Amino acid sequence: MSHDSYPMRVMDAAEHGLTLPAAPLRYGSGGKVPARRDGLAKVTGAALYAADRQAEALLHAAFATAPVARGRVVALDTQAALAHPGVVQVYTPANRPPLAQHPDEKRHPFNFRHEALQDDTIRYAGQPIAMVLAETPEAAAEGARLLAPEIAAEPPRVDHDAGTPWQPEMVGFFAPAQAEVGDVARGLAEAEQVVEVEIETPDQFHNAMEPHAILARWEGPEKLLLDTPNQGPVMIAGLVAGYLGLPEGAVEIRTPFIGGGFGSKLMIYGAMILTALAARDLGRPVKTVLSRAQMYGPVGHRAGTRQRLRLGIGSGGRLTALDHEVTALASSFEDFVEPSGHASQHLYAVPNLAMRHSARRVDRGTPVAMRAPGEASGSAALEVAMDVAAEAAGLDPLAFRLSNYAETDPATGRPFSSKALRECYAAGAEAFGWAGRPAARMGRDAEGRLIGWGMGTSQYMCTMYRGEARVKVHADGTASAAIAGVDMGQGAWTILAQCAAEGLSMDPERLRLTSGSSVLPDGAVAGGSGHTATAGMAASEAGRNAVEQLISLATADPASPLFGAGNSGVVARDGRLSRADDPSRGESYSEVLARAGLAEVEGQGVGERVQAHREGYAMFSHGAVFAEVAIDPELAQMRVTRMVGAFACGRILNPRMVQSQLEGGLIWGLSFALHEEAQYDPATGRILNADLAGYHVPAHADIPQLTTLTVAEEDPYVNALGVKGVGEVGITGSAGAIANAIRHATGFTPTRFPIRIEDVLAHL
Amino acid sequence: MTLRLIINGQAQEIALPDSRLTLLDLLRDHLQLTGAKKGCDRGQCGACTVLVNGRRVTGCLTLAATLEGAEVLTIEGLSSGADLHPMQQAFLDHDALQCGFCTPGQIMSAVALMAEGETGADPDRVREALSGNLCRCGAHPGIVAAVCSVLGEQG
Ligand code: FES
Ligand code: FES
Numbered sequence: 001m002s003h004d005s006y007p008m009r010v011m012d013a014a015e016h017g018l019t020l021p022a023a024p025l026r027y028g029s030g031g032k033v034p035a036r037r038d039g040l041a042k043v044t045g046a047a048l049y050a051a052d053r054q055a056e057a058l059l060h061a062a063f064a065t066a067p068v069a070r071g072r073v074v075a076l077d078t079q080a081a082l083a084h085p086g087v088v089q090v091y092t093p094a095n096r097p098p099l100a101q102h103p104d105e106k107r108h109p110f111n112f113r114h115e116a117l118q119d120d121t122i123r124y125a126g127q128p129i130a131m132v133l134a135e136t137p138e139a140a141a142e143g144a145r146l147l148a149p150e151i152a153a154e155p156p157r158v159d160h161d162a163g164t165p166w167q168p169e170m171v172g173f174f175a176p177a178q179a180e181v182g183d184v185a186r187g188l189a190e191a192e193q194v195v196e197v198e199i200e201t202p203d204q205f206h207n208a209m210e211p212h213a214i215l216a217r218w219e220g221p222e223k224l225l226l227d228t229p230n231q232g233p234v235m236i237a238g239l240v241a242g243y244l245g246l247p248e249g250a251v252e253i254r255t256p257f258i259g260g261g262f263g264s265k266l267m268i269y270g271a272m273i274l275t276a277l278a279a280r281d282l283g284r285p286v287k288t289v290l291s292r293a294q295m296y297g298p299v300g301h302r303a304g305t306r307q308r309l310r311l312g313i314g315s316g317g318r319l320t321a322l323d324h325e326v327t328a329l330a331s332s333f334e335d336f337v338e339p340s341g342h343a344s345q346h347l348y349a350v351p352n353l354a355m356r357h358s359a360r361r362v363d364r365g366t367p368v369a370m371r372a373p374g375e376a377s378g379s380a381a382l383e384v385a386m387d388v389a390a391e392a393a394g395l396d397p398l399a400f401r402l403s404n405y406a407e408t409d410p411a412t413g414r415p416f417s418s419k420a421l422r423e424c425y426a427a428g429a430e431a432f433g434w435a436g437r438p439a440a441r442m443g444r445d446a447e448g449r450l451i452g453w454g455m456g457t458s459q460y461m462c463t464m465y466r467g468e469a470r471v472k473v474h475a476d477g478t479a480s481a482a483i484a485g486v487d488m489g490q491g492a493w494t495i496l497a498q499c500a501a502e503g504l505s506m507d508p509e510r511l512r513l514t515s516g517s518s519v520l521p522d523g524a525v526a527g528g529s530g531h532t533a534t535a536g537m538a539a540s541e542a543g544r545n546a547v548e549q550l551i552s553l554a555t556a557d558p559a560s561p562l563f564g565a566g567n568s569g570v571v572a573r574d575g576r577l578s579r580a581d582d583p584s585r586g587e588s589y590s591e592v593l594a595r596a597g598l599a600e601v602e603g604q605g606v607g608e609r610v611q612a613h614r615e616g617y618a619m620f621s622h623g624a625v626f627a628e629v630a631i632d633p634e635l636a637q638m639r640v641t642r643m644v645g646a647f648a649c650g651r652i653l654n655p656r657m658v659q660s661q662l663e664g665g666l667i668w669g670l671s672f673a674l675h676e677e678a679q680y681d682p683a684t685g686r687i688l689n690a691d692l693a694g695y696h697v698p699a700h701a702d703i704p705q706l707t708t709l710t711v712a713e714e715d716p717y718v719n720a721l722g723v724k725g726v727g728e729v730g731i732t733g734s735a736g737a738i739a740n741a742i743r744h745a746t747g748f749t750p751t752r753f754p755i756r757i758e759d760v761l762a763h764l
Numbered sequence: 765m766t767l768r769l770i771i772n773g774q775a776q777e778i779a780l781p782d783s784r785l786t787l788l789d790l791l792r793d794h795l796q797l798t799g800a801k802k803g804c805d806r807g808q809c810g811a812c813t814v815l816v817n818g819r820r821v822t823g824c825l826t827l828a829a830t831l832e833g834a835e836v837l838t839i840e841g842l843s844s845g846a847d848l849h850p851m852q853q854a855f856l857d858h859d860a861l862q863c864g865f866c867t868p869g870q871i872m873s874a875v876a877l878m879a880e881g882e883t884g885a886d887p888d889r890v891r892e893a894l895s896g897n898l899c900r901c902g903a904h905p906g907i908v909a910a911v912c913s914v915l916g917e918q919g
Contacts, residue, residue: 025856035856042864043852043871045799045839052798137793138784209803209811209865209900259801259865260900292804489862489901656859664862664902692808692898699895703904 017482017517018256020493022509027656034508034654037493038257047257050227051213055285058215059088061275062140063128063294064147069156069363069685073120073129073149080146081132086139089282090147091131091274093117097281100245103270104333109173110232110525111239112366113334115298116270116277122151123332124365125686126297131274133282137289156363156685160200160306163329163360171328171357172339172374179345180354181411187321187352191312193392194321197385199309200752201340201377202677203329204302205295206370207697208488210259212299213289214272216279222250224276229258231266232525233518234484243273244280249519251276256516258488263369264299265488266527271298296678296690300368303329303338305377309385312352317393317403321352324382330359334366343378343732346618347459348386349406363685369527371668372728375460376735380672380753383456383736388749396437397455397740398429409618417617418715420648421457424624427709428455428646432626441747449630450764451641452745458623458647458733462724463530464537466608468521471500471542472600473550477575477590478510481542485515485535486526489664490727491657492535496523498653499536499721503543503605505572506589524607529621529725532653537607537719546603547572547589553601554592561585613717621729623647625666627737631745636761639704640670640738646709650724655710658726662708665730671698672731673738674754768833771795772841780829787831788812788823791838799839799868803898810897813869813876814838820876822896839868842875850914851875858910862901870897874911878918885916 025035041047064076078090091097096117101107103116115127122129132143157163171177188194208229215227224246230236233253241251258265271288279286290299305328312321324345328338341355370376390400402425408415429435434453443451469483481500485492493513501508514520523535551570554562554577562570562577562585569580578586593601625645631638643666652658675696679688689695708730715722739750748763765780771791781794788805791797791814803811805824812823815837842849851874854860861867873894883889890911891904899907 023856027859036859036861038864039856039859039861040848042861042867043839043848043855044843045797045868047864048798049801049865051802052792054793054796136782137789138782207900209809209863209898210801211803258863260863262900289802292806292808489864489903491862660859660862660901660903660906663905667902667904691806692804693806697898697900698902698904699898700891700904700908701895703891703902703908706905 016252016519017514019512019514021512022497033656034494034498036491037497037513038487049210049257049259050215050229051289053215053227055215055217057284059133059135059282059284059286060137060140061278061286061288062132062144064130064144064149065294066122066125066127066129068122068151068153069125069158071122071151071153073122074152075150076130076147078147081143084139084143084146086135087132087143088135089133090143091117091278093119097277099243101243107242108239110235110267112267112368114268114270116273124297124363125684126294126365128270128298131278133278133286158362158680158682158685160327160329160360163362166330166359166361168335168337168357168359171337175339175342177357178355179411182352184321184323184352184354188310188312191314191320193313195311195385195388195392197309197381197388198751199307199381199384201305201380202753203304204370204676205678205695206262206264206300207295207695208260208262208264211290211292211295212271214275215285215287216276217285218280222246224251226251226253226276228253228255228272229261229265230255231261231486231488231527233486234522235525236268237518239268240272240276244276253518254516255486258486261488262371263373263527266525267300267368269299292692293690296687297365300366302370302373303367305338305340307340307381309381311385311389313389313393317395317400319348319350319404322350324355326357328357328359329364330361331364331366332361336367338367338377339374340378343375344382345411346409346620347406347457348404348410350410353410372460372731375728376672376731379732380735380739383733384739384750387740387743398425398434401457412618414616414618417619417717418650418713419622420711420713421622423711424622424646424648427711428624428626428644431707431709432644434626440744443745445630448633450633450745452629452741454737454740454744455624455626456733456736456740458625458729460529460621460725460729460732462533462619462621462718463528464609464719465524465530465534466606467524467534467538469523469535469538469542469605470521471504471539471546471603471605473504473546473589474600475590475593475598477588479504479506480512480514481539482514482520483523483535483539484518484520485523486531488526490661491654492526492531494657495532495654496535496539500539500543503540504547506575529727533719533721533723533725534607536723537721538605540605540721541607542603542605545605546601549601549603550589550592551577553596557595559595561587609719617717619718621647621649621724623729623733625733625737627741629738629741629745631760633764636757636764638674638742638760642705643734644707645730645734646711647729648711648713649726649729650713650715650718651722652710653723658710659708661726662730663706665728666706666734667698667703668731669734670738672735672753677754765829767828767831769831770835772838783829785828786824787826787828790828791823797838797840801865801868810873811866811869813872813897815872815876818879820873839872854910854914858906858913860903860906860910862903866897866899870899870907873897877911878915883915885912887912
């Protein structure tokens with residue numbers, strides 16, 4: 001294979017955004033599936049992530065952090081730090097240069113309140129309390145250590161029981177905290193049986209493999225260049241400008257490669273603002289790279305919850321009522337509440353349906369969105385409750401879910417824009433062999449391990465924002481697209497190019513994509529599994545718009561074979577226009593441009609949802625996950641031995657990348673079920689396992705054989721492309737499926753996640 | 765202090781600016797070899813994996829000053845120009861990456877597996893042997909498939 005035309009070194013380009021051609025590789029029979037455009041840069045080490053970049057006269061920053069969760073900083077030994085060779089400056093609340101916007105002022109929902117050295121208050125352990133600037137990273141780290149903070153500590157409120165109750169009006173991003181359809185009390189009273197499940201989920205940390213990093217350079221008094229991994233470059237560049245008192249457009253964020261985001265790179269945090277501020281104050285570029293430990297606190301997490309579900313079961317195993325109560329942990333200073341209750345409101349047919357959220361304010365860093373915020377933890381609890389209810393009803397878990405299949409959205413009564421969940425159940429059950437499920441507590445493998453099979457339903461909303469893109473057709477017959485897209489591994493470099501090329505009716509191989517900078521047309525944020533839908537639709541529409549211009553040029557030109565055909569009488573295909581009534585009469589895009597004497601045409605496109613569709617339909621991706629666990633009968637060691645997930649996610653643009661996303665989702669579900677948990681020291685409020693040795697993210701040996709399938713689903717309403725999100729749906733359903741498999745093997749109903757050996761051991 | 769190293773086949777004399785410097789920081793901050801990544805700086809993630817005298821090590825736990833005369837191979841030295849190492853090609857063929865941040869470490873670790881000869885193409889043994897290389901995106905199935913495909917060819 002030849003990589004000759006491919007940039008082998010993706011260096012610190014001065015330009016705004018990076019341009020990548022198509023990868024030489026394609027997948028699938030017939031080679032129809034493009035491989036990642038950024039793949040070669042990543043397997044050769046050429047891809048430059050923010051921390052990889054260098055600058056002339058660079059200063060390095062390091063933070064001193066709070067050792068306790070509540071109290072005040074009484075003293076810092078700034079003299080010792082400043083005396084260390086190489087240390088240039090130490091910022092504390094006493095001398096930090098002024099900001100135009102207070103870090104606790106909220107002007108925008110993504111404007112998370114944060115710590116930018118505004119005062120001496122400590123609101124969580126690990127909070128940055130001073131910033132050291134030095135000539136080398138070693139000197140900066142040593143300077144931060146020498147600050148040896150003196151602290152007046154107060155007893156922290158660390159967990160649910162110590163937290164201060166608070167009733168939020170909204171949860172997640174603008175979602176209601178409570179809702180009720182029908183009358184849940186009556187539904188429960190009328191039920192033949194009521195089951196109740198209580199489950200606790202822990203704080204979890206995004207732990208993207210790439211720690212947050214910022215390289216700030218001022219290219220003029222009103223021109224700031226930030227190289228930093230970011231999931232919403234245009235939006236965040238605007239917010240940063242606000243803190244620094246800069247006009248709109250003064251800040252450019254470059255983010256061509258992101259080493260994982262999962263929600264934590266969609267927020268404003270103190271290091272980002274302080275790095276820019278320090279660079280301005282000291283007149284030199286400044287680089288900050290958070291340590292792994294510093295990612296436990298200042299850059300968000302998934303909040304722990306306590307959930308209580310009550311399900312009423314009537315005749316024939318039909319649900320009469322579902323009540324979902326959530327208490328989520330919130331920080332003392334920010335209002336983000338994990339919206340777990342929403343996970344149960346759109347999935348099963350139930351006439352009396354309610355959810356309620358409340359919160360407890362604790363002395364922890366602020367929670368934010370983390371891959372499937374709300375859905376992940378809510379689904380985990382809901383799916384366990386569904387299995388308990390299935391058992392009470394005397395039905396197989398799949399049969400029980402099918403007998404409560406929702407034909408319309410139970411929360412709103414709206415029809416689904418599309419819903420091939422039945423097909424997912426069937427395809428997943430078939431691939432897994434669900435029909436051969438052993439009787440409860442009877443499964444054994446050859447080694448005598450207890451075998452359990454469980455399942456869960458997946459569901460994730462179809463988010464869309466408003467995005468823009470620009471696409472050009474050039475006289476040489478090639479095309480180019482420009483969009484501030486965000487590729488954090490999900491494949492935007494490749495898929496947005498596919499979308500633009502589809503709008504152009506051209507092979508994506510002939511299109512170069514420029515992306516990765518906030519100065520490009522705003523592709524909106526990459527979050528909520530809405531990026532392909534939004535930015536992809538914008539790219540496709542921009543391509544279509546460029547083709548329309550070519551058609552207008554041709555049909556108005558007496559020298560064109562298309563003259564007089566009228567716009568609707570022309571078909572675009574593979575870089576050519578031809579007459580709808582006579583396909584043999586046509587010409588290529590470059591011929592149209594050459595005769596018109598034009599070097600290019602430029603199309604603009606917008607991606608957003610049609611208002612009437614948004615109001616008329618419930619829009620979700622769905623799936624069914626099946627899992628097998630093997631449990632040591634004496635040690636209760638639990639291993640997931642295989643998982644099958646079948647998903648309905650609308651149109652699949654790139655099956656290979658969708659497979660990778662869905663597999664990633666299943667792995668996150670597995671991790672939710674068995675591994676992940678931040679543990680807090682009740683005395684100091686510190687996280688005891690703030691590193692990758694103590695906080696377990698799955699290793700290769702934890703991951704079994706995974707099978708992901710997609711079922712066909714056409715959706716004319718969700719957006720012009722017919723695509724739904726795939727990045728988060730795989731987490732939902734999967735944690736519950738594993739919990740249910742453990743329940744099937746042992747009879748033990750989990751009361752907390754992750755499920756621990758000691759919990760199961762007591763039930764063997 | 766001057767350190768002599770052979771880095772990606774090139775003999776180099778390096779004036780060590782700071783005795784606290786790790787191999788990882790030497791590569792990244794002083795030699796512009798930023799393919800090896802810093803995911804933890806604690807030996808817990810494997811993103812910084814490089815080969816020293818053919819053995820895989822975590823660059824973040826290796827003090828540069830201890831390496832006098834050593835041969836260091838990084839992802840940048842694995843192939844030249846368009847001729848990819850079979851392991852790099854296999855990662856592309858199996859879509860064995862998402863964000864790409866763990867990828868150089870995964871590949872270097874997998875290249876070492878080829879020489880170690882402990883796993884063959886047995887997926888379970890490969891999973892065990894690669895478990896020091898974390899991936900948060902969940903690219904594990906593709907990585908294991910890629911590595912097994914190369915080890916299988918190796919016989
Ligand atoms: S950076 Fe060396 S093991 Fe994580
Ligand atoms: S591909 Fe992102 S961490 Fe492995």
